[in-house]
Amino acid sequence: MKRAEAGEAGSWPVHDQVVPAGSSSSRVIVHVDLDCFYAQVEMISNPELKSKPLGVQQKYLVVTCNYEARKLGVKKLMNVRDAKEKCPQLVLVNGEDLTRYREMSYKVTELLEEFSPVVERLGFDENFVDLTEMVEKRLEQLQSDEPSALTVSGHVYGNQRIGYKTTKRLEALGISSVRDLQTFSSKILEKELGISVAQRIQKLSFGEDNSPVTPSGPPQSFSEEDSFKKCSSEVEAKNKIEELLASLLNRVCQDGRKPHTIRLIIRRYSSEKHYSRESRQCPIPSHIIQKLGIGNYDVMTPMVDVLMKLFRNMVNVKMPFHLTLLSVCFCNLKALNTAKKGTIDYYLTPSLSTTSRSGKHSFKMKDTHMEDF
DNA sequence: TGGGGTTAT
DNA sequence: ATAACCC
Numbered sequence: 001m002k003r004a005e006a007g008e009a010g011s012w013p014v015h016d017q018v019v020p021a022g023s024s025s026s027r028v029i030v031h032v033d034l035d036c037f038y039a040q041v042e043m044i045s046n047p048e049l050k051s052k053p054l055g056v057q058q059k060y061l062v063v064t065c066n067y068e069a070r071k072l073g074v075k076k077l078m079n080v081r082d083a084k085e086k087c088p089q090l091v092l093v094n095g096e097d098l099t100r101y102r103e104m105s106y107k108v109t110e111l112l113e114e115f116s117p118v119v120e121r122l123g124f125d126e127n128f129v130d131l132t133e134m135v136e137k138r139l140e141q142l143q144s145d146e147p148s149a150l151t152v153s154g155h156v157y158g159n160q161r162i163g164y165k166t167t168k169r170l171e172a173l174g175i176s177s178v179r180d181l182q183t184f185s186s187k188i189l190e191k192e193l194g195i196s197v198a199q200r201i202q203k204l205s206f207g208e209d210n211s212p213v214t215p216s217g218p219p220q221s222f223s224e225e226d227s228f229k230k231c232s233s234e235v236e237a238k239n240k241i242e243e244l245l246a247s248l249l250n251r252v253c254q255d256g257r258k259p260h261t262i263r264l265i266i267r268r269y270s271s272e273k274h275y276s277r278e279s280r281q282c283p284i285p286s287h288i289i290q291k292l293g294i295g296n297y298d299v300m301t302p303m304v305d306v307l308m309k310l311f312r313n314m315v316n317v318k319m320p321f322h323l324t325l326l327s328v329c330f331c332n333l334k335a336l337n338t339a340k341k342g343t344i345d346y347y348l349t350p351s352l353s354t355t356s357r358s359g360k361h362s363f364k365m366k367d368t369h370m371e372d373f
Numbered sequence: 374t375g376g377g378g379t380t381a382t
Numbered sequence: 383a384t385a386a387c388c389c
Contacts, residue, residue: 033389058374058376059376060374061374063374063375079374095375095376096375096376097376101377121378121379122378123378124377124378125389126389163388164386165386166386166387216379219379220379221378223376223377224377225375226376227374227376263383276385279384281383327376
């Protein structure tokens with residue numbers, strides 16, 4: 001059972017299931033959910049914060065806070081004004097740069113991968129670990145050592161969080177609780193939501209989730225975004241895009257793989273709630289891809305040119321415009337190593353160094369190939 | 374509502 | 383390219 005959360009039973013009708021010992025279908029999946037992760041990272045960085053009510057701020061939101069702050073009435077995603085009003089002593093740190101959170105997040109995942117490689121990430125602060133194999137092996141070991149009555153049982157809890165849109169559609173059908181969903185006609189639900197969504201959520205309503213834990217592996221995309229009150233000129237947009245791109249290039253450089261697609265995302269100002277984004281993407285020209293490992297100096301300008309073309313494709317710069325968000329995304333990541341084993345290119349990777357700027361590129365031996373010798 | 378991510382269509 | 387979902 002995945003996504004089982006004992007703590008959240010609350011008002012939800014809970015469906016406990018006994019997992020029989022040795023049952024061939026039972027799986028052992030641990031859900032590791034770190035609470036107030038960003039705040040914890042900040043407290044590790046600066047232990048003086050540990051004794052204080054701490055909030056992590058992004059723009060005018062307190063996106064998360066530590067327990068001290070929670071005791072004093074601060075909630076996740078609370079307005080900074082409201083939070084300060086509730087808790088004037090609240091210490092705020094800026095958490096708009098996710099670099100350290102992302103790094104710590106992957107450290108947690110890597111730690112869990114030592115128990116089993118089957119670890120699925122969900123956001124930066126949740127991991128699902130499939131420990132079935134480990135448990136089965138230990139069970140075998142125990143049974144051969146001491147074949148006394150060995151019974152293992154556990155229980156799982158059904159938990160439902162249906163997404164915003166689906167919630168609205170279900171409400172329209174008069175479905176507002178898990179019980180309602182359990183008893184609702186499958187046929188009608190399938191007609192309303194499509195067979196895929198209908199069957200899945202109805203199984204979930206009974207606490208049945210047999211979806212596998214899918215190892216996340218390295219990320220499929222890298223993106224950087226920035227929101228703001230107003231961006232209404234091309235120059236302004238270009239400056240912001242350059243900032244986002246610079247950070248992204250550093251990240252891509254460290255990752256080692258090469259993105260083959262680039263996307264620009266905008267959010268236009270709208271007085272209504274609507275909150276919708278638009279994007280344009282295109283393949284990254286191959287001559288730029290080739291230079292990607294080498295350092296950012298040579299790629300910055302041509303890449304900005306590409307992005308500004310995407311920008312003008314979306315935004316008519318001859319007309320007034322008002323944007324509230326810009327985001328750049330690298331995706332379609334490829335393991336760069338098209339080089340054949342045994343050739344010199346296979347063993348060498350372009351490297352950042354002082355000589356690379358003067359036109360003489362340098363190369364580093366890849367650690368992963370040391371074992372080849 | 375931030376600044377990210379994923380998968381399905 | 384967008385929509386919907388997750389945190």
